[in-house]
Amino acid sequence: MYWEKEIETLERKDLEKLQVERLMKTLNQAVHSPYYGRVPEIRKAIKTGINLIEQIRELPFTTKDDLRNDFPWGFLASDKRDVVRLHSSSGTTGNPTAVYHNKHDLNSWANLMARSLFAAGVRDTDVFQNMAGYGLFTGGLGFQYGVEMLGCLSIPAGAGTTVAHAIPSYLGRLYDVFKEEGLDPRKDTKLHTLVIGAEPHTEEHRLRIQEMFGVKAYNSFGLSEMNGPGVAFECTEQNGLHIWEDAFIVEIIDPITLKPVADGEIGELVMTTLDRQAMPVIRYRTRDLTRFLPGECKCGRTHRRLDRIAGRSDDMFIIKGCNVFPMQIEGVLMKLPEVGEDYRILLETIDDQDEMIVEVEVKKDWFKGDLSFLDKLQKHITHLVRDEVLVRPLIKLVEPGSIPKNEGKAVRVFDHRKK
Numbered sequence: 270m271y272w273e274k275e276i277e278t279l280e281r282k283d284l285e286k287l288q289v290e291r292l293m294k295t296l297n298q299a300v301h302s303p304y305y306g307r308v309p310e311i312r313k314a315i316k317t318g319i320n321l322i323e324q325i326r327e328l329p330f331t332t333k334d335d336l337r338n339d340f341p342w343g344f345l346a347s348d349k350r351d352v353v354r355l356h357s358s359s360g361t362t363g364n365p366t367a368v369y370h371n372k373h374d375l376n377s378w379a380n381l382m383a384r385s386l387f388a389a390g391v392r393d394t395d396v397f398q399n400m401a402g403y404g405l406f407t408g409g410l411g412f413q414y415g416v417e418m419l420g421c422l423s424i425p426a427g428a429g430t431t432v433a434h435a436i437p438s439y440l441g442r443l444y445d446v447f448k449e450e451g452l453d454p455r456k457d458t459k460l461h462t463l464v465i466g467a468e469p470h471t472e473e474h475r476l477r478i479q480e481m482f483g484v485k486a487y488n489s490f491g492l493s494e495m496n497g498p499g500v501a502f503e504c505t506e507q508n509g510l511h512i513w514e515d516a517f518i519v520e521i522i523d524p525i526t527l528k529p530v531a532d533g534e535i536g537e538l539v540m541t542t543l544d545r546q547a548m549p550v551i552r553y554r555t556r557d558l559t560r561f562l563p564g565e566c567k568c569g570r571t572h573r574r575l576d577r578i579a580g581r582s583d584d585m586f587i588i589k590g591c592n593v594f595p596m597q598i599e600g601v602l603m604k605l606p607e608v609g610e611d612y613r614i615l616l617e618t619i620d621d622q623d624e625m626i627v628e629v630e631v632k633k634d635w636f637k638g639d640l641s642f643l644d645k646l647q648k649h650i651t652h653l654v655r656d657e658v659l660v661r662p663l664i665k666l667v668e669p670g671s672i673p674k675n676e677g678k679a680v681r682v683f684d685h686r687k688k
């Protein structure tokens with residue numbers, strides 16, 4: 270049932286005690302980096318000690334800009350010779366960010382990944398195929414080493430796959446290819462589990478993936494600054510993502526006031542590494558929006574559960590005075606059986622008015638030139654989106670496959686407005 274029963278079911282008070290111990294160790298390591306060596310609050314905490322987990326709030330946040338500005342070596346807290354792997358975050362602009370790992374870090378990460386997959390029911394008898402890109406993107410090697418530690422047979426591609434990892438937008442394309450080849454993934458594959466992550470997606474999207482492939486789909490969450498995949502993962506209850514609190518301290522804050530939100534409220538996820546040597550990161554503002562789910566999980570794990578990511582605080586855009594998250598629009602679209610896997614949001618200035626254009630792929634079977642049907646569908650979607658985000662969109666129905674695909678993560682919002 271568990272990969273590491275003792276740590277996964279540790280009582281909360283013992284878990285917090287472990288966190289405090291590991292936090293002190295982490296601070297003592299972090300202070301060796303040029304960046305944290307300059308932070309007076311860290312030197313002070315090392316001197317006076319920390320007894321309660323809440324005292325972490327006395328330490329300053331670390332942001333993506335901090336990581337960028339001190340690129341390449343500012344956050345390295347160990348000897349360069351000890352570093353054995355570099356990862357970089359994907360899809361960013363400006364200076365890149367680098368994350369360094371020594372052997373201990375890689376081992377610890379692989380273990381979290383194995384623990385995560387085990388919680389989702391993956392076993393050493395499974396055949397695992399990773400459909401994520403390898404390279405600097407952590408979804409490749411991150412899964413690979415975890416899968417090997419768990420003991421699955423990992424294959425680059427081929428028949429016999431029972432478990433696969435992919436990003437949700439890729440699975441839509443894959444399904445289309447199956448259909449074009451006259452195959453039904455429900456009958457013509459041995460797949461029983463899909464691990465999906467790296468892109469925020471809605472519950473509706475998950476249900477749709479389960480239906481298309483005839484599998485259980487588990488949500489995986491991670492970010493390169495906190496290793497990559499294996500940070501938080503759904504167990505077989507499929508009810509929120511256990512975040513591994515022996516490896517991370519987790520806070521959820523109001524992104525404006527920077528104060529902790531009330532338990533159960535949505536806010537920005539802030540994380541501190543507790544078991545990383547080469548590059549500890551303290552109170553990292555992830556920009557991901559989520560909340561803690563209340564109550565205990567039936568699986569018996571005591572590590573708290575995060576709700577699925579509700580978007581990024583950066584993805585939010587303001588149009589006609591309303592705050593809009595792309596995930597709200599996705600939530601509406603994915604409930605409709607006529608709608609395909611892809612959509613994008615274009616923000617344009619038309620006749621001095623800002624407009625939100627939503628291009629929506631319609632499934633092949635429905636896109637058959639019956640204009641009155643398409644007209645009805647367009648009006649219906651316009652209504653639903655307007656009710657959800659309080660802004661009237663211009664809905665454009667397009668043929669399947671006509672929205673340009675992006676390598677890696679899907680980009681949903683294109684802002685072409687005159688500033």
Ligand SMILES: [Zn+2]
Binds near residue numbers: 504
């Ligand atoms: Zn659970």
